[in-house]
Amino acid sequence: MADLTAIRSEYARAGLSERDALPSPIAHLDKWLHEAIDAQHPEPTAMTLATASLAGEPSARVVLLKGLDDRGLVFFTSYDSDKGRALEANPRASACLFWNMLERQVRVTGSVVKVAREESEAYFATRPRESQIGAWASKQSGVIAGRAELEARVTEVSARFGEGPVPCPETWGGYRLVPDVVELWQGRPSRLHDRLRYTRKGDARWLVERLSP
Numbered sequence: 001m002a003d004l005t006a007i008r009s010e011y012a013r014a015g016l017s018e019r020d021a022l023p024s025p026i027a028h029l030d031k032w033l034h035e036a037i038d039a040q041h042p043e044p045t046a047m048t049l050a051t052a053s054l055a056g057e058p059s060a061r062v063v064l065l066k067g068l069d070d071r072g073l074v075f076f077t078s079y080d081s082d083k084g085r086a087l088e089a090n091p092r093a094s095a096c097l098f099w100n101m102l103e104r105q106v107r108v109t110g111s112v113v114k115v116a117r118e119e120s121e122a123y124f125a126t127r128p129r130e131s132q133i134g135a136w137a138s139k140q141s142g143v144i145a146g147r148a149e150l151e152a153r154v155t156e157v158s159a160r161f162g163e164g165p166v167p168c169p170e171t172w173g174g175y176r177l178v179p180d181v182v183e184l185w186q187g188r189p190s191r192l193h194d195r196l197r198y199t200r201k202g203d204a205r206w207l208v209e210r211l212s213p
């Protein structure tokens, strides 16, 4: 086994002061996202999304951030998946983005709501046809006998739609994570990192507090 204790990084690229922090954490996340994109970070929109069942059983997986505005963070998935069922029972989630090249992490916790049907359909229509067919062919999170079963489903769905448009399945769509708390983390030397936590105090009002690293 590798000696993981020897893997160590020092973070020294930048700092994060209260003065630099934008009044809205969503605006700050947007700024950091653009800096990650400009830095050609691989998968800059990938975020780990944690959900919990009603019984409190946690589950985390990566999804792609596809929309960001004052209302929150949007991602798309199958409503019929494990995460969809967890969110149906307990519509709370936490997302975490990490850009190692920029030594930055953003954590977002809040409530999750489905986006408007038109929003899901509009985004689905922009996806490559193969992904649209995949959404019909895959019952996300269900057990299958083997890869052949999935491929047979793809062939069957492709034949069903022929050359025509592939509509958005009823069970597929977006969720919006509406933040209550957002934490910006900037790595600093000697593990003395900068952490600013925003807590929502009203529609567009946020309390900003510095946390000990």
Ligand SMILES: Cc1cc2nc3c(=O)[nH]c(=O)nc-3n(C[C@H](O)[C@H](O)[C@H](O)COP(=O)(O)O)c2cc1C
Binding pocket: 043, 046, 059, 060, 061, 062, 063, 064, 065, 075, 076, 077, 078, 081, 082, 083, 084, 140, 141
């Ligand atoms: C980089 C990356 C991006 C992903 N993007 C999505 C996504 O946007 N939506 C999605 O449903 N699954 C996405 N996945 C797959 C999920 O991590 C996960 O396997 C799937 O959603 C099933 O999760 P669940 O069984 O907990 O519902 C992505 C995985 C990776 C590694």
